[in-house]
Amino acid sequence: MDLLQLHYFCTVARNEHMTNSAKELKVAQPSLSAMIAKLEKDLGTPLFHRQGRNIKLNHYGRKFLRYAEQSLLALEKGRLEVEEMAGLEKGIVSFVAYSLPRFRDLLRGFLVRYPNVQFRILQEGRMDHRVSLLEQGAVDFYMAYPPVTKEGISGHLLLTESLKLAVPKSHKLAGRGSIKLEEAKDELFIGLKKGTSAREIQDGFCREVGFSPRLVCEMDEPAAISSLVSAGVGVAFLPPQNVDRNQDAFELLEITEPACVRTLYLAWMENRFLSKAARAFREYTIDYFSNEARRKF
DNA sequence: CCCGAGATCCGTTTAGTCCC
DNA sequence: GGGACTAAACGGATCTCGGG
Helix, strand or coil, rough: CCCCHHHHHHHHHHHHCHHHHHHHHHHCCCHHHHHHHHHHHHHCCCCEECCCCEEEHHHHHHHHHHHHHHHHHHHHHHHHHHHHHHCCCEEEEEEEEEEEEEHHHHHHHHHHCCCCCEEEEEEEECCHHHHHHHHHHHEEEEECCCCCCCCCCCEEEEEEEEEEEECCCCCCCCCCEEHHHHHHCCCCEEEEEECCCHHHHHHHHHCCCCCCEEEEEECCCCHHHHHHHCCCCCCCECCCCCCCCCCCEEEEEEEEECCCCCEEEEECHHHHHHHHHHHHHHHHEEEEEEEEHHCCC
């Protein structure tokens, strides 16, 4: 039994089709058949159920596939680690997030320390889509609200922040300093598109005090909300951190009831190899947000 | 150490069989 | 009939090993 056999077997097992697998592997189909037959002979049992011109993985094949895949994955992991040790690290870090201004200073600071690292950033509003991107391996990290609780995914709580209610300077509530959320039940809200996790969190706060917000504007881009509030279009939930109060003609009101708190979370796949650059980014991010929390309190 | 013969491995082509 | 699989024959590359 050798690696080539395992590689061929995994491909055939995945496709359950000899000719297509041969094309994928760029070998002649008879050669692939022979290789699979040899593997089956070595193991002393067929791994596929052959019916007419169809082949299907049998009970033994399914069992063996798990071990074959694990072996190949372990070797791939080893290869990546050796490459990294040998200085072949390309230094690319990828993550999926939604509200990007939140990470402006984090990224700037990281790039000052690691100027050769490149970023690949995906913006995605829906939480389930973000989690899928992470699980598929399209990104190294999920960095968003709310926390992910799913088997195989590890994470770290970065930050808990209270949302404020942003109102235009000319608004009747301006100058109040703080309000109860139910006082805003008749207001026109500016929010994010339905289905995005940020929107669901905010709708949840409103439901908690017995109303569903009237949306005058549903945005794609979180960063655009503050300018619409400034323009007097409506009110909106905003985190206090990424707002430039000198430029914006609106006020932030503290919400005393209910507690409009959301949690920023960094998540990664538990068993997937993370490059040296990605691991450095994880450490830097965790450190950055714990320092930010210290500065705040 | 180098070279050549044989063994082995992995691939191809061709032909045959099976069955939608 | 044609697509898909298997078997057989064969070729090229590489490995092994013994003799000079």
